[in-house]
Amino acid sequence: MPDDNETLLDVRDLKTHFFTDEGVVKAVDGVNLSLKRGQTLCVVGESGCGKSVTARSILRIVPAPGRIVSGEISFRQRHGDRIDLARMNPRGRDIRNIRGREISMIFQEPMSSLSPVHTIGSQIMEAILLHLPVSKAEARKRAVSLLDLVAIPRASEQLDAYSFELSGGMRQRAMIAIALACEPQLLIADEPTTALDVTTQANILDLIRELQEDSGMSVLFITHDLGVVAEIADEVVVMYLGRDVESGDVDTIFHNPKHPYTRALLQSIPRYDSRAGERLYSLKGTVPHPFYRPAGCPFHPRCDDFIAGQCNANDPQRYNFSAGHSVRCLLYVADDDRSLRDLPT
C-alpha cells in the first residue's frame, strides 16, 4: 500500500471475473491505477475493455455472477486510515459507509439511474439522511442548495419533480447533486456524458470541473471519448481487454504515446486538417470474444508492430518509461536478455 498522503486511491493488479454457465469472463484481469487527491484520472478504452467493471469494483457493486478474484483497492479515508476495499464484504455496513459518503458514482444514462416513481428530492434527501446526522427539514434545505449548486433553475420547485419531467442534461445534474450530497472525496463518473448531446455534454463537463475546483474532490472519469479526456484529465489510463496497457499524465499520453494501441486510438481521431478523400485511420480487427482471449499480449492480433514468436507467446509486464509513465508492451522489453530494444520513434 502506498503510504503518502496524496494518493487517494490505489488499485493494484485488480482482477474481476464473471463466472457464467458458459465459462469465465475475465472482464478485468490485472488493472493498476492510482489517483491523487484533487486530480482527475480518465480511464479510456473501447466498449468491453472493462472500464465500467473497474469502476463498479471500486464501489463493490459488480453485478452477479461477477466478483473480485484478486488484487487490492487501497483507499485513504477522510480520517486518514487506509483500507482495502477489495477485501470488504460487498453487502456489509463498512462498504455502505463508504458508498455515497466517501465515494459517489454517477452513471451513463441519467434517465434510468433515477427512480421512475420517486421525486428527485426524495433521492437526494435519502443520500443525506443515510450519512449525515441531520433532521428531515435540514436535509431538504441542503437538497435545495445542492440543486442550486448544480445550476438547476427553480431549485425548490424542482425538488418535487420526477425524473421524467426533466431534460437529459437536468437529470444528469440531479444525479450529480445526489452524488455530491455528502461531499465525497472521490466521484466516479461512468461515461456521464455519453447519452447527452454535445452542448449539454460540454456544460456537464464544465460543471464537474467547477465543482471539483471548489471542493477539492478527486474524479475517476470513465470514457471512450478522447476529446473529453483532452479536456478534463490530469492522468490517463488506457485499457484493453481488462488491463491497463499504458498510463501516464495527459500530455505524455497525447504527445508521446508508446503503446501501439494508444497510438492507434489517437490516430483514429478525425482531424480538422485532413484532406478531402483521405481515409480515416481505423484499427484493424475487432475486440476478441471474451472466451477467446489471445495468448501472450491480448492486443497482438490487431497490432501493427506484432513480433511473431514474441507477442503471441509472452505476457508483457509493465515497463516504466519515467515516473508515472508505464507501458505493457514487448516492444520495450528485451527478447532474451531483457535489455531494451531500440525504441521506435
Add this chain to the structure above:
Amino acid sequence: MIWYIARRIVYLIPTLLIVSMIAFLVIQLPPGDFLASLISKAEETIDQAQVDALRERYGLDEPIYVQYWKWISGIVTRGDFGDSFEWNRPVSDLIWERLGLTMVISLFTLAFVWIVSIPIGIYSAVKKYTIGDYVVTVIGFIGLAIPNFLLALVLMYIAFRYFGQSVGGLFSPDFIDAPWSLDRVLDLLSHLWLPVIILGTAGTAALIRVMRANLLDELSKLYVDAARARGLSELKLLFKYPVRVALNPLVSALAWVFPALVSGSAITSIVLNLQTTGPLLYRSLQAQDMYLAGSLILLVSVLTIIGTLVSDILLAWLDPRIQLQ
C-alpha cells in the same frame, strides 16, 4: 388528479350503456326462449292459453328494442331487474345476498392471493436459480396445473375426515336460514378458509410467477445500482425501489379480478355448494332464464368497468408517470 378521476367517470356512462345493450343482446341470441324450453321439458302438455298469458305478461312477442327498453328503464328508475321465470321471483331478491357473499369470498381470496404470493415472488426473484427458487417454482406450477374443483374435492375430504367440519356451503346447517347475527358471521368465517384457499391457489401460483418476472426486470435496472451506490442497505433498497415499481402491474391486474370472482369460479362453487353468483349464472343460462342471466351478465360487466376504474385510479396514485400520458 381530481380531473383525471372526473374524466374517467364521465367516460363510464357510454361504456355502461353499450355494455348493457350487448348483455341484453347476448342473452337473446340462442334460438327459442324460456317458454319454449319450459314446454319441451314439461311432461304434460301445457295449456296453450297459459303459455300465451305468460308470453303476453313478459312481452316476449314485442321487438327486441322494446324488450330492452322495458328492462333497462326498470333497472335504472326502480332498481327492478325483472322476474326470474324459473324461480318465479324478482331477480333482485335472488342476486343481492349472493352478490354480498360473492364479494366477501372475493375480497378474502384476493387478500389471500396477495399476502401469499407477493412475498414468495420477491423471495423467488431475489434468490433466483437457487434451490429455494426452484422449490417455489415447482409448487407454483403444480398449483397452476391442478384444476380447482379437484383441489376442492380433496380439501373437502380432508376437512370432513380429519377436522370434522361440515363441508359444502358457507354455513353450518343450523345457520343456513338463520337471520344475520354475530354467531352467523363467525360461522361464515369458520367456513370461509376452504373456498378461499381453493379459489386462491391458481391465482397465487400465477401471481408468484408474475411478481418474480416483474421484479427480475426491475432488479437489473440502473436506478437500483445507483441507490446501492448511495449506501442504502440491500433490504431497504429492495422494498423502496424495485419492489415498488414491480407492484404496479399487479395493481392494473385488479381490473380482471372482480369479474373473474363473480363468474369465473362457477364449477368450483357448484362443487363446494357456495351460495355465490357463479352457479346461479350457470343455471340461468342453461334454463334461458333471460332476466336473471341478463342481470348477472350486466353486473359482471359493471364490476369489470368499476374494477378497471379503481385499478386505474390506484395506478395513477402509485405511479406518477400515468397522469401525463
